[in-house]
Amino acid sequence: xxxxxxxxxxxxxxxxxxxxxxxxxxxxxxxxxxxxxxxxxxxxxxxxxxxxxxxxxxxxxxxxxxxxxxxxxxxxxxxxxxxxxxxxxxxxxxxxxxxxxxxxxxxxxxxxxxxxxxxxxxxxxxxxxxxxxxxxxxxxxxxxxxxxxxxxxxxxxxxxxxxxxxxxxxxxxxxxxxxxxxxxxxxxxxxxxxxxxxxxxxxxxxxxxxxxxxxxxxxxxxxxxxxxxxxxxxxxxxxxxxxxxxxxxxxxxxxxxxxxxxxxxxxxxxxxxxxxxxx
Ligand SMILES: [Zn+2]
Numbered sequence: 001x002x003x004x005x006x007x008x009x010x011x012x013x014x015x016x017x018x019x020x021x022x023x024x025x026x027x028x029x030x031x032x033x034x035x036x037x038x039x040x041x042x043x044x045x046x047x048x049x050x051x052x053x054x055x056x057x058x059x060x061x062x063x064x065x066x067x068x069x070x071x072x073x074x075x076x077x078x079x080x081x082x083x084x085x086x087x088x089x090x091x092x093x094x095x096x097x098x099x100x101x102x103x104x105x106x107x108x109x110x111x112x113x114x115x116x117x118x119x120x121x122x123x124x125x126x127x128x129x130x131x132x133x134x135x136x137x138x139x140x141x142x143x144x145x146x147x148x149x150x151x152x153x154x155x156x157x158x159x160x161x162x163x164x165x166x167x168x169x170x171x172x173x174x175x176x177x178x179x180x181x182x183x184x185x186x187x188x189x190x191x192x193x194x195x196x197x198x199x200x201x202x203x204x205x206x207x208x209x210x211x212x213x214x215x216x217x218x219x220x221x222x223x224x225x226x227x228x229x230x231x232x233x234x235x236x237x238x239x240x241x242x243x244x245x246x247x248x249x250x251x252x253x254x255x256x257x258x259x260x261x262x263x264x265x266x267x268x269x270x271x272x273x274x275x276x277x278x279x
Pocket of ligand 1: 177244
């Protein structure tokens with residue numbers, strides 16, 4: 001008997017709330033409350049830091065997923081890579097490329113964390129001031145911050161760090177970078193614990209993805225070293241490949257990473273497969 005009023009009162013408001021949240025503009029009061037809550041989240045007045053962080057995280061995830069979906073449908077670079085992966089026998093379902101907040105519990109699980117550090121493929125070393133601070137500590141041990149990571153077998157997936165991107169083109173080059181790692185594993189049976197294998201794939205990924213465009217380097221604050229674009233491009237590839245290999249758990253020191261990159265440089269820099277030439 002007593003359940004009737006309770007179930008009635010609990011279901012009705014839910015229906016109304018659902019309708020209001022679906023279209024807040026249809027209810028002036030709800031629309032105002034929605035606006036007020038958004039204003040609070042922006043100004044920080046009347047909301048907790050946790051609420052603001054959660055709101056920002058959700059916003060970053062939505063933006064990241066939207067950019068990823070657009071790129072998978074329209075980017076010639078991404079479509080080209082997905083096609084050649086498919087032709088090589090490695091289909092990449094859309095859900096295998098996903099956005100996560102990189103401080104999320106998922107990203108910090110032990111398995112994923114070790115894989116992340118193996119492939120911090122698109123480091124954002126100078127892409128934003130907040131990342132700069134943390135990257136300066138990388139010599140002391142923490143994994144370098146990155147915008148994406150390839151999660152090898154059995155995952156065969158690409159993680160994108162929502163909120164770590166400064167443009168859609170940055171998302172594009174990050175996905176392309178990770179797809180080249182995926183292509184290498186699909187075609188060449190890469191052993192990621194072998195530093196020479198890892199170095200070769202990093203050289204190719206940084207060379208072919210657009211990670212080392214001169215505009216990207218300027219944004220990182222690296223400038224264009226040397227007298228010409230070619231030298232700057234190669235310096236960028238070498239620097240980023242060494243940093244990634246150095247983050248491999250199998251790499252004892254930075255010197256080992258430098259040696260691995262140097263040893264395979266000549267053959268891997270000119271290997272542009274599946275492209276005819278550098279994109
Ligand atoms: Zn990489």
